[in-house]
Amino acid sequence: MSARKLRIALYSPGIVGLGHLRRNLVIAQTLACSPMQPIALMVTEAREAGIYVTEMPPRMDCLTLPGLSKSRDGNCKPRYLDLELDEMIKLRGKTIRAALKEFEPDVLIVDNLPRGAYRELDPTLELLRETGRTRCVLGLRDVLDEPQAVQRDWQRWENERAILEHYDAIWVYGDQTIYDMRAEYSFASEGAAKARFTGYLDQRVRLAFTGVDNVDPLGALGLPPGRMVLCLVGGGQDGERLAETFARATLPADTNGVILTGNLDIAHLNFAIHRITQ
Secondary structure: OOOOOOEEEEEEOOOOOOHHHHHHHHHHHHHHOOOOOOEEEEEEOOHHHHHHHHHOOOOEEEEEOOOEEEOOOOOEEEOOOOOOHHHHHHHHHHHHHHHHHHHOOOEEEEEOOOOOHHHOOHHHHHHHHHHOOOEEEEEEEOOOOOHHHHHHHHHHHOHHHHHHHHOOEEEEEOOOOOOOHHHHOOOOHHHHOOEEEOOOOOHHHHHHHHOOOOOOHHHHOOOOOOEEEEEEOOOOOOOHHHHHHHHHOOOOOOEEEEEEOOOOOHHHHHHHHHHHHO
16 A cells, blocks of 8 residues: 555635635645645635636645625624524534544644634644644734734634644744744744744745746736836725725826736726726
8 A cells, every 4th residue: 555645734714815825825836846745625715716726736625615704894794605603603613624534634734813713723623633643833924913903813812822732833924034923913932932934935836837937927918118006905805995096096107007906896896997087
């Protein structure tokens, strides 16, 4: 019998935007190109994960959860299903636990939320601790939010206790000489000791999986000569006003404006920009 291949599970909470999904995807792509050549399972809530099918490395697939949506006041609710929030969290949590129980990952990489959305990872983390075969890693971008907001949220969700009980390491995707999150957010010494700064993730690895590594992306836009000003709205859920304001702005001479919309309702945005430019 052949040796069991390394199995890696990645959790991307989603809710707003595609940053978590894309960050875990570039990690999976990088690992796929390494000598380890692991089997990877991405747990994500974004239906839009399907648009990245061409970027999925070999030996990787996705488990898509029912979606959550965050309103402007910061509260979450089911994005599509007509369920109460607690019902949705139980459904998602049981789905994750059942999947990872059967998948038996050697490593679990959790992006951003140590306990998952609304603590939905708690049952899975407890299971993995009991079985004792999975190394758990928390992946964090270096700048999370204003320090007071981070401290408030981490205290509310008891994140540092979860890190001490369940996580073997914290990967910080950044440079500590630029922004040392351990000091900025006053992390407790035991949790801070688990942090390892990886440097910023190299996004160029994506090109090997998209088939456009020999394409000039700027040239493909067909812009006239001049400088470029780029407007980014993330996943687009709350970026409509920013995009409209940018489209309304008067740019300097010899400057091209480009709006990257994410998952924004493109038809609505095009209508709004058309209205602005008339």
